[in-house]
Amino acid sequence: MTVENALSQLKPLRRRGDITAWVEQEPDPGSYSDLPADLAPSLTEALTSRGIHRLFCHQAESYGLARAGKNFVVVTPTASGKTLCYNLPVLDSLALDPSARAVYLFPTKALAQDQQAELEQMIQAGNLGIGVNTYDGDTPADMRRKIREHGRIILTNPDMLHTAILPHHPKWVQLLRNLRYVIIDELHTYRGIFGSHVCNVFRRLKRVAAFYGSQPQFFCASATIANPAELAERLLEVKVHPVTRNGSPRAGKEFIFYNPPVINQELGLRRSAISAGRSLMERFLRENVQTIAFASSRVNVEVLLRYLQRSFHKHPADRVQVRGYRGGYLPKTRREIERELREGELLGVVSTNALELGIDIGSLEACILVGYPGSVASTWQQMGRAGRRTGRSAAILVARNLPLDQFIITHPEYFFGLSPEHGLIHPDNLQILVSHVKCAAFELPFQKNENFGKENLVEILDFLADQRILCRSGDSWHWSSESYPADSVSLRHVADENFLVLNSDEGNRAIAEVDFDSAPELIHKDAIYMCEGRQFYVDTLDYPRRKAYVHEVKIDHYTQAITYSGLRVLKIDETKADRGMTSEYGEVHLAKKFPGFKKIKLYTHENLGYGKIDLPVHELHTTSYWFSVTEQALPAALTRTEIIYAFLGIAYALQYLAALLLMCDVRDIGRSVGDRSAGWFAKPEREGLGFYSAAGGTETAAADQLATFDPTIFLYDNYPGGVGFSEVLFSNHARLLEQTRNLIGGCGCRNGCPSCVGPVDELGKTTKRHALEILGVLAPPERRS
Amino acid sequence: MDLKSRLQQIYGSKDEDAGLRKRLEKLHQRETFTIAEHLEGRWKETASGKIVRVEKTLPWFYSHGDHSFDTLSSLSGPVAALLTGDCSLSEFDVSSALFLDTETTGLAGGAGTYPFLIGAGYFENGDFRLVQFFLPDFESEHAFLSDFSDLIGGFAGGKGFRSLVTFNGKSFDLSLLQNRFVLQRLDNPCEALVHLDLLHPCRLLWRGHFEDCSLQTLEKHVLNYDRSPDLPSHLIPVSYFNYLHWGEFGPLREVLEHNRRDIISMAILLGVAGQCVAVSEIVPIIDSLSLARFHSRRGRLPEAAAFLERSLADERCLGRRADVLFNLARLHRRMGDEDAALEVCFTLIREDPLPPLEAFQEAAKILEHRKRAFQDALDLVARALAIYPESPELERRRYRLICRLEGKKWY
Structure with missing residues (x-):
C-alpha cells in the first residue's frame, strides 16, 4: 500500500501539468516451460534446490538454440532471469564434458565479480565441480598461472582479452583449445568506438581460437535497443538468433515522467532536477518504500545524498538510512551496500549508473531517475531496478534543463514506443582496423589468404611491412618490432580520459575533472579555472599525463579561450537536394586551433587583454553530415546575421538529438556552423557574432560583406576516420529536422534557453523565434512522415 | 582516395625511392x-x-x-x-x-x-x-x-x-x-x-x-x-x-x-x-655474511653459524659486526643453544655503544621465556629503556615482567 500512498501525493503535480506521462503497466503472470529433460541431472538438482522447477519461456528458447549449436542474443528487461539463459547451457555442457571451457565477458570488473558469486552458488548447489575464476587487473600474479591452466569458466572484460589474454595466447592453450562458449553480457554497451574496437578483438579471438582448432558459440544478452540481433551480428560477424519473448512474470508498475516547473520564464529556467528528485525521494522514503535514485554524475550523487541526509537528520525520529553508491567507493563498501539492499536493511540509495548494469541488489519498490540517462536503453535498465514479482512499483524520470531531457519528457511516445535507438559500430574504421591488424599480427603471423575486416588486408599488411612494423617472408607477414602493440591501443574513447585538476595549495588534491575535449579551452596554462565558486590559476598543464596543476587566487577577471575550428569538405559520399536545401555526408578535414585567450573582467565583461596558448593544432580527418540552405530559400525578412544566429541555435539542439538517435555521448559528435565551401565559420562571442576563416584568422567583416553565403550546419564524428555516425544522420535528416522543430517549438521558455537553442546571453533574444521560422520552411509541419 | 593514400594520410609514408628499395x-x-x-x-x-x-x-x-x-x-x-x-x-x-x-x-x-x-x-x-x-x-x-x-x-x-x-x-x-x-x-x-x-x-x-x-x-x-x-x-x-x-x-x-x-x-x-x-673456507669473491645467509636459507644452521663466527674475523664484514652478532644469536636460538645465543647478545650489548633494540629483545625473550629469569630480564629491559625510551614493546615487556615477579596477572 505504501507505494500507492506515495503516488497519491503526486496527483497535484499531475493536475498542474508537470507530469507529462503516467503509464501503467499491467501485471503479467508470465509464460513457463518445463525444465529440459536432457539437462544434466546434477544441474536439475541444483536448480530445484534453488527453487527453480520450471523455466521462463525465453530461458527455454535460449537453451534450445544453444543445444542446436546456434548463437543467440536475449533481449528481455532487467531482472527477467537473463543470466540463466546463458548459464544453463554453459553449465550443462561443462558438467557433461570435463574438458569444455567458457569465457564470460562483462564491460566492467564489478559485473564480473557479481556473476562469479552467482555461478559459484549454482555450481555448489549441484556439486558440479566447475572452477570459476575472475581474471582481471586485480588478479594476483600467483593465481594467474593456476587460472590459465585450470579455470573452466573465465570471467573477464574485453580490455583484458585484448591486452593480456590474446597476446599471450600460447599460455592459454588449455582454454583456447577447449573453448566452447563465449558469453557477452550487456551487449548494447558495445557500440560506437568501444564496440568498433571490441568487434576487432573478437576477430582476433576467433582467429586465435581457430589456430587451436576451436570455434566457440556466442551467447549474448542485451538491454532493449532497436537492433540487438543486427548489433550482435555486426559485432561477432556470425549469424545470431534473437530471443525477445519475455516469459518472466511481473506485477503492476507505474512509469511517470516529471518535468519540474519553470521558475524563471525569462531565462526559461526550471526548478533543478536534483531538488525535485530529492523531494520525490523523500516522499517515498517517508512512506517506507525502498527506493533507488540515479544521478547523472558522481558529484550529483554526493549532492543529492547530502540533501537527503540533511532532511532526515532534521527528523531523527524517522531513522531513515540513505547511502551513496558510485565508482570510487571501496569494493568492500560497495559489496556491503549491495547486501544491505538485497536484504532490505537499507531503505534508500543514491547511485550513479554504476548500479544500472546487472549487479544483484534485489528489486526495489521505487526508482527515481534524476536526469535522463542519455539513452532509452539505459533508462529502461535503470527503471527496471524497481519492480517486484508481486506488489506495485513505480519509476519516475525527472527532467533537467537540457535539450535531451526536455525532448524526452515532452515526447513520451519516443520512449514508450518501439525503441528507436541503434547500436552502431564501424569496425572497419581504418585507424581502428589497422591497430588491431597489428595486434593480430603480433599474435599469429598473417597468411596471404586470410580475412580480417572489410578492407584489402594484403594492402594493409604490405603498408605495415613498408613501415617495418611487419616483415614479409614469402606469403606471410610477421610482427617485427620490439613493442607490444596491444599496450598502445585503448578500446575506450579518448573522451573517457578526463584531465584531473590538482590543487597545489592542498598537496595536489584533485578538485575537479575536465573532459578531454574541453581541456585546451578550460585548463590551458595561465587560465583562470572556476570551480565551485572559487578561482584557480593554472600553473601547468601536463598534457600527456592528463593533469593540470592549479593554485587558488582571488582576482577580478576570468579567462576565455579563443578557439577556431574550420571544416573543409574532402569528399562527398551522397547528396540529397530539396527546395534549396542540400543534405550530404562525406569526409571532412577539421582543424581546431587555440591561438590564445582573453582576460575578461568579472561582472562588466570588459576585455582586459590577451594571452597566448601554446597548444598544438588539433587536426582531425573524419566523416561528417551536413546540410546547407541557399539564401533564396530562407525567409526573406531575416538578415544574414539573424540567419547565422538561428543556425547556431538549430545546430545546438540538433547535436543533442543526433546523440539521442545514435545512442552516443554528446561529445562523440562535434558541431560547426559555417559556409559550405569553408569561406567562413561563425561562433557566438560575448561581443557579438565572430567570423573566422578555415585557416583560423579572425575576420571582423560584417555578415553582409561575406563573399559567399551558403550557411551550413556540420555534425561530425569526433573520432579520427569516423565511426559511421554520419551516414545514419544523413539518412535520418528529415526526421532530425522535424524533431528539432518540435523540441524548440515545444520548449516552455520565452526567448531560448539551454534546453532548446542554447543560452540567451550568447545568442540573443530573437534567435529562438528565427530558428523556428527557418525550421518552419525546412521541415514544415504538414510534411511530417 | 585509395587505401594506400588513406593509410599514408594517417600514418605518414616511409616511401623510399623505389629504385633504392629494389637494389636493397x-x-x-x-x-x-x-x-x-x-x-x-x-x-x-x-x-x-x-x-x-x-x-x-x-x-x-x-x-x-x-x-x-x-x-x-x-x-x-x-x-x-x-x-x-x-x-x-x-x-x-x-x-x-x-x-x-x-x-x-x-x-x-x-x-x-x-x-x-x-x-x-x-x-x-x-x-x-x-x-x-x-x-x-x-x-x-x-x-x-x-x-x-x-x-x-x-x-x-x-x-x-x-x-x-x-x-x-x-x-x-x-x-x-x-x-x-x-x-x-x-x-x-x-x-x-x-x-x-x-x-x-x-x-x-x-x-x-x-x-x-x-x-x-x-x-x-x-x-x-x-x-x-x-x-x-x-x-x-x-x-x-x-x-x-x-x-x-x-x-x-x-x-x-x-x-x-x-x-x-x-x-x-x-x-x-x-x-x-x-667449501667451508672463506672465499675471496663473496663475504662470509652472505654465505651464512645462504646456508641459513637452505636450513644448514651449523654451517651458517660457522660462517658467522668466521665473519667476525672477515675484514669485509667489520662494518656490519652488530648485524653479524645479532644473526648469530638468532641462529643459536634456532639451533636450541640458548646459552650461546645469550652470550652473543651480551657481547653485542657490551661492545656496541648503541646496541640494536632487537638484541635486547632477543636476550630478554630468552631470559623470560626459556630461563624464566624474570629479574635478569627486567634489569635488561630497564637498560634497554634507557636507550630506547619510546619503545612500546619494551614497555609492555617491562610491565609483564613486573607482574610476573609480583605473582600478579598481567593479562
Whole structure:
C-alpha cells in the first residue's frame, strides 16, 4: 500500500501539468516451460534446490538454440532471469564434458565479480565441480598461472582479452583449445568506438581460437535497443538468433515522467532536477518504500545524498538510512551496500549508473531517475531496478534543463514506443582496423589468404611491412618490432580520459575533472579555472599525463579561450537536394586551433587583454553530415546575421538529438556552423557574432560583406576516420529536422534557453523565434512522415 | 582516395625511392647465401626450411677472466641441489647439462616476441661445444626449432641431456621458447629436462655486493672477465630487424659473440657458485655474511653459524659486526643453544655503544621465556629503556615482567 500512498501525493503535480506521462503497466503472470529433460541431472538438482522447477519461456528458447549449436542474443528487461539463459547451457555442457571451457565477458570488473558469486552458488548447489575464476587487473600474479591452466569458466572484460589474454595466447592453450562458449553480457554497451574496437578483438579471438582448432558459440544478452540481433551480428560477424519473448512474470508498475516547473520564464529556467528528485525521494522514503535514485554524475550523487541526509537528520525520529553508491567507493563498501539492499536493511540509495548494469541488489519498490540517462536503453535498465514479482512499483524520470531531457519528457511516445535507438559500430574504421591488424599480427603471423575486416588486408599488411612494423617472408607477414602493440591501443574513447585538476595549495588534491575535449579551452596554462565558486590559476598543464596543476587566487577577471575550428569538405559520399536545401555526408578535414585567450573582467565583461596558448593544432580527418540552405530559400525578412544566429541555435539542439538517435555521448559528435565551401565559420562571442576563416584568422567583416553565403550546419564524428555516425544522420535528416522543430517549438521558455537553442546571453533574444521560422520552411509541419 | 593514400594520410609514408628499395632487395637476396659465412657457420637444410648453424669448440682449459671450465669439474649433483635448494637436481651432472641462452626480438614477451638465436653449450670429450642456431627468416622457424630439438634428443649417441642451465631462463628464455613450440605445433624438448636457473642462487649469494646481479655484472666482478668491446643488449633486437628489413647483417656477428660469452660466463659462474657453497673456507669473491645467509636459507644452521663466527674475523664484514652478532644469536636460538645465543647478545650489548633494540629483545625473550629469569630480564629491559625510551614493546615487556615477579596477572 505504501507505494500507492506515495503516488497519491503526486496527483497535484499531475493536475498542474508537470507530469507529462503516467503509464501503467499491467501485471503479467508470465509464460513457463518445463525444465529440459536432457539437462544434466546434477544441474536439475541444483536448480530445484534453488527453487527453480520450471523455466521462463525465453530461458527455454535460449537453451534450445544453444543445444542446436546456434548463437543467440536475449533481449528481455532487467531482472527477467537473463543470466540463466546463458548459464544453463554453459553449465550443462561443462558438467557433461570435463574438458569444455567458457569465457564470460562483462564491460566492467564489478559485473564480473557479481556473476562469479552467482555461478559459484549454482555450481555448489549441484556439486558440479566447475572452477570459476575472475581474471582481471586485480588478479594476483600467483593465481594467474593456476587460472590459465585450470579455470573452466573465465570471467573477464574485453580490455583484458585484448591486452593480456590474446597476446599471450600460447599460455592459454588449455582454454583456447577447449573453448566452447563465449558469453557477452550487456551487449548494447558495445557500440560506437568501444564496440568498433571490441568487434576487432573478437576477430582476433576467433582467429586465435581457430589456430587451436576451436570455434566457440556466442551467447549474448542485451538491454532493449532497436537492433540487438543486427548489433550482435555486426559485432561477432556470425549469424545470431534473437530471443525477445519475455516469459518472466511481473506485477503492476507505474512509469511517470516529471518535468519540474519553470521558475524563471525569462531565462526559461526550471526548478533543478536534483531538488525535485530529492523531494520525490523523500516522499517515498517517508512512506517506507525502498527506493533507488540515479544521478547523472558522481558529484550529483554526493549532492543529492547530502540533501537527503540533511532532511532526515532534521527528523531523527524517522531513522531513515540513505547511502551513496558510485565508482570510487571501496569494493568492500560497495559489496556491503549491495547486501544491505538485497536484504532490505537499507531503505534508500543514491547511485550513479554504476548500479544500472546487472549487479544483484534485489528489486526495489521505487526508482527515481534524476536526469535522463542519455539513452532509452539505459533508462529502461535503470527503471527496471524497481519492480517486484508481486506488489506495485513505480519509476519516475525527472527532467533537467537540457535539450535531451526536455525532448524526452515532452515526447513520451519516443520512449514508450518501439525503441528507436541503434547500436552502431564501424569496425572497419581504418585507424581502428589497422591497430588491431597489428595486434593480430603480433599474435599469429598473417597468411596471404586470410580475412580480417572489410578492407584489402594484403594492402594493409604490405603498408605495415613498408613501415617495418611487419616483415614479409614469402606469403606471410610477421610482427617485427620490439613493442607490444596491444599496450598502445585503448578500446575506450579518448573522451573517457578526463584531465584531473590538482590543487597545489592542498598537496595536489584533485578538485575537479575536465573532459578531454574541453581541456585546451578550460585548463590551458595561465587560465583562470572556476570551480565551485572559487578561482584557480593554472600553473601547468601536463598534457600527456592528463593533469593540470592549479593554485587558488582571488582576482577580478576570468579567462576565455579563443578557439577556431574550420571544416573543409574532402569528399562527398551522397547528396540529397530539396527546395534549396542540400543534405550530404562525406569526409571532412577539421582543424581546431587555440591561438590564445582573453582576460575578461568579472561582472562588466570588459576585455582586459590577451594571452597566448601554446597548444598544438588539433587536426582531425573524419566523416561528417551536413546540410546547407541557399539564401533564396530562407525567409526573406531575416538578415544574414539573424540567419547565422538561428543556425547556431538549430545546430545546438540538433547535436543533442543526433546523440539521442545514435545512442552516443554528446561529445562523440562535434558541431560547426559555417559556409559550405569553408569561406567562413561563425561562433557566438560575448561581443557579438565572430567570423573566422578555415585557416583560423579572425575576420571582423560584417555578415553582409561575406563573399559567399551558403550557411551550413556540420555534425561530425569526433573520432579520427569516423565511426559511421554520419551516414545514419544523413539518412535520418528529415526526421532530425522535424524533431528539432518540435523540441524548440515545444520548449516552455520565452526567448531560448539551454534546453532548446542554447543560452540567451550568447545568442540573443530573437534567435529562438528565427530558428523556428527557418525550421518552419525546412521541415514544415504538414510534411511530417 | 585509395587505401594506400588513406593509410599514408594517417600514418605518414616511409616511401623510399623505389629504385633504392629494389637494389636493397637484390642485395638482400645476394646476401642470404653469405650470411652463414659471415657468421662463421653453415647452412642446414631441412624439409621445413633452412637455417644457419654455428659451431665452436673450446678446450676445457679455455680461460675466461680468472677461471676456466675447470671450475665445473668439482660440481656434483648434491652441490647443484644445495645451490638451488631444488632436490630434483641432486642427480645433476655437468656432462649431461645443456647451457642455454637466447637472443630475442624484444623484451615485451607474448606471442609476437621471437627468439632468433638459440645458443647452447655442453661438454663433449672434455671440450666445451657451443652450438648456435640462427633464424634467417621467420618462415624457417619450424626448421629452426626442430634442429634445436634434434640437438637435445640426439646428443652423444642418444644418451641425451638431462638438465638445462640458464640465467633467468625460467621467466624469460624458456617461457618464450615454450610459446614458439606451441605456435609451431612441436613438442618442447626442454620440458623433459631438469632446469637449473642460476639467477636466484646468484641473487641470494651476491645480493648487495655489486650494482646489480645481472650476468654481466657478475662476470665482471666474480669472474674478473672484461668483455669489452661488446654489443649492448638493448641493440640486439634492432640489429636483427635491420638484417630482416635491409639485409644488413654486419652487427649480427657481434650478437652471436655476445651470446657465446653469455653462455661461457654462465657455465663458469655455475662452477664458481658451486665452489662457494660447497667449501667451508672463506672465499675471496663473496663475504662470509652472505654465505651464512645462504646456508641459513637452505636450513644448514651449523654451517651458517660457522660462517658467522668466521665473519667476525672477515675484514669485509667489520662494518656490519652488530648485524653479524645479532644473526648469530638468532641462529643459536634456532639451533636450541640458548646459552650461546645469550652470550652473543651480551657481547653485542657490551661492545656496541648503541646496541640494536632487537638484541635486547632477543636476550630478554630468552631470559623470560626459556630461563624464566624474570629479574635478569627486567634489569635488561630497564637498560634497554634507557636507550630506547619510546619503545612500546619494551614497555609492555617491562610491565609483564613486573607482574610476573609480583605473582600478579598481567593479562
